[in-house]
Amino acid sequence: EVQLVESGGGLVQPGGSLRLSCAASGFTFGSFGSYAVAWVRQAPGKGLEWVSSISASGGTSYYVASVKGRFTISRDNSKNTLFLQLNNLRADDTAIYYCAKGIDFWSGLYFDYWGRGALVTVSS
Amino acid sequence: QSALTQPPSASGSPGQSVTISCTGTSSDVGGYNYVSWYQHHPGRAPKLLIYEAVKRPSGVPDRFSGSRSGNTASLTVSGLQAEDEADYYCSSYAGNSNPTYLFGTGTKVTVL
Numbered sequence A: 001e002v003q004l005v006e007s008g009g010g011l012v013q014p015g016g017s018l019r020l021s022c023a024a025s026g027f028t029f030g031s032f033g034s035y036a037v038a039w040v041r042q043a044p045g046k047g048l049e050w051v052s053s054i055s056a057s058g059g060t061s062y063y064v065a066s067v068k069g070r071f072t073i074s075r076d077n078s079k080n081t082l083f084l085q086l087n088n089l090r091a092d093d094t095a096i097y098y099c100a101k102g103i104d105f106w107s108g109l110y111f112d113y114w115g116r117g118a119l120v121t122v123s124s
Numbered sequence B: 001q002s003a004l005t006q007p008p009s010a011s012g013s014p015g016q017s018v019t020i021s022c023t024g025t026s027s028d029v030g031g032y033n034y035v036s037w038y039q040h041h042p043g044r045a046p047k048l049l050i051y052e053a054v055k056r057p058s059g060v061p062d063r064f065s066g067s068r069s070g071n072t073a074s075l076t077v078s079g080l081q082a083e084d085e086a087d088y089y090c091s092s093y094a095g096n097s098n099p100t101y102l103f104g105t106g107t108k109v110t111v112l
Helices: none
Strands: A003-007 A010-012 A018-025 A037-042 A048-054 A061-063 A071-076 A081-086 A095-102 A111-114 A118-122 B009-012 B018-023 B035-040 B047-050 B064-069 B072-077 B086-093 B101-103 B107-111
Touching: A003 A095, A003 A111, A018 A037, A018 A095, A018 A118, A037 A081, A037 A111, A048 A071, A048 A081, A048 A095, A048 B086, A048 B101, A061 A071, A111 B035, A111 B047, B009 B018, B018 B086, B018 B107, B035 B064, B035 B072, B047 B064, B072 B086
Parallel strands: A010 A118, B009 B107
Antiparallel strands: A003 A018, A018 A081, A037 A048, A037 A095, A048 A061, A071 A081, A095 A111, A095 A118, B018 B072, B035 B047, B035 B086, B064 B072, B086 B101, B086 B107
């Protein structure tokens, strides 16, 4: 079964940067490079919020308006790994960040496997 | 809009049914067939329960069912069990809108 494991979370000051990783394994139908993947976050006490998706090839990316220009999604299909570079972090970026596998090539459509999340805390 | 509308809570006794609504617009829930539902136990990975509004992935019990009418989707949990106590979120693809994907506000289901 597909497994997604996030890493790289931590405490960072406002204005700082962090890089999240998501290692994927267990693909029995297709490969990691066949599917779009996404980052979804959950702020404390809040619901889920889609943050960004990247196409299977890595050539196309999508962002929610609040992170555009500050976050960059990327992937290394040779290492079955997804990344999220978080720059110029703000307090309202504090959240658990989940990696999620989509079912199509472009942006996901819906997400059939998720990781357990990585906590990012932005505070001075 | 920034989120789909769900009731904050729902409850039922073991064996009963609960239905959770998810209201959007013609630009998301009503405009595309890509409505999905997720179960989330805090501290664990969210789990896909329903996709394309009415379909169940293999391994998901048939106690979970989905429907959609116009701009509103619904999730019904029949024969409630203790392990169904969790947060439930709907989601919809929104095409070229931003954000591309909307999640619902979330519903906490309590098994009495």
